[in-house]
Amino acid sequence: MTPTITAFVNSPDRGRGLARDMRVRWALEEVGEPYKVRLLSFAEMKEPAHLALHPFGQIPTYEEDGLALFETGAIVFHIAEHHAGLLPVEPHARARAITWMFAALNTMEPPILEREYAMLTERDKPWATERLPMLEDRIRNRLGALSVRLGEADWLDSAFSAGDLMMAGVLLRLKSSNLLDEHPNLAAYVARAEARPAYQRAFAAQLAVFTATENG
């Protein structure tokens, strides 16, 4: 049975690949699994039908054969566990790839989201100009550590994995800042991820939704 995911009918990022369905689309493209998409408005995301799938009223969700999942990391992991291509077979390498998934979501993404959140909701507050550099320094701290670990390697632990998919997906949020460019190896890492054919197909698919909405 073809899985169904949910996505924004009108993504706030204007189709630039930052909405979280992008990571799920990308994972499905990496493993060559077709999928259907159900588009939701912000109002529909908060209705009982969607809250039954996603208790926090967000996207994406994933439905397949009586299984309903939410939370991007869990969905990508489920895809990676059930198809070849996103997790190494060797047990130790597999555990390390999973470690990078969690590191992307629990160590790297929170300060990056915090900066986005502050720019969105606190931009006009009197403290914005003093606080933004503090937030950026928190991100720099994490980027510096990641840059050292990556070094000259192409991916975080030998071959591309769900850990790289998740980490690159998180770092892509920084493209509109200059923070990523302070570490050329991280900028190259993200560019390498974006160049993957599976990424390109996923990006085109989510952009097509936004373009259709805009013109519709």
Added chain:
Amino acid sequence: MTPTITAFVNSPDRGRGLARDMRVRWALEEVGEPYKVRLLSFAEMKEPAHLALHPFGQIPTYEEDGLALFETGAIVFHIAEHHAGLLPVEPHARARAITWMFAALNTMEPPILEREYAMLTERDKPWATERLPMLEDRIRNRLGALSVRLGEADWLDSAFSAGDLMMAGVLLRLKSSNLLDEHPNLAAYVARAEARPAYQRAFAAQLAVFTATENG
């Protein structure tokens, strides 16, 4: 081979179970796996030997049979995957338990940590009194959704799982606030988690480290 984890020699929470080694200790106690602990000072956490294990220079880490992991979520998942007791065997229930692990770490914990971070680093800033209620409302928003989903159930998805361990571990960070008490079912959920013998053993073990350091 008995695994070795790392923990603070002098935990900033004064042994109240909030340092992240607690979640790993708890998981190991739930599955009945003995473990060794290597204690680290803040200075040692930033030294090359530890950075080789943990690129972000934090605790906990996990070492076993040539495998080295960092990131609490990944370590708890590794323990849950290799021992009975923390993940259901039925595939759909297993995927849902993993979903709650990710939800705890990527949806629930970030606003809670942000509040802690602000109280620690921005308490004396002129914006502190205006911003703290904003942070608390972000947490309330998430707690409200979680409370609705939990309802009158004991655990998030039938039997206790690694998803509950992680969620309760995150919610415990709110015990020093009044936020948890606004949802009696969540307060009871956390109390139910704390009452588990495995939690109690893990709590006693990490408190003993702090007590020994304090008296030593």
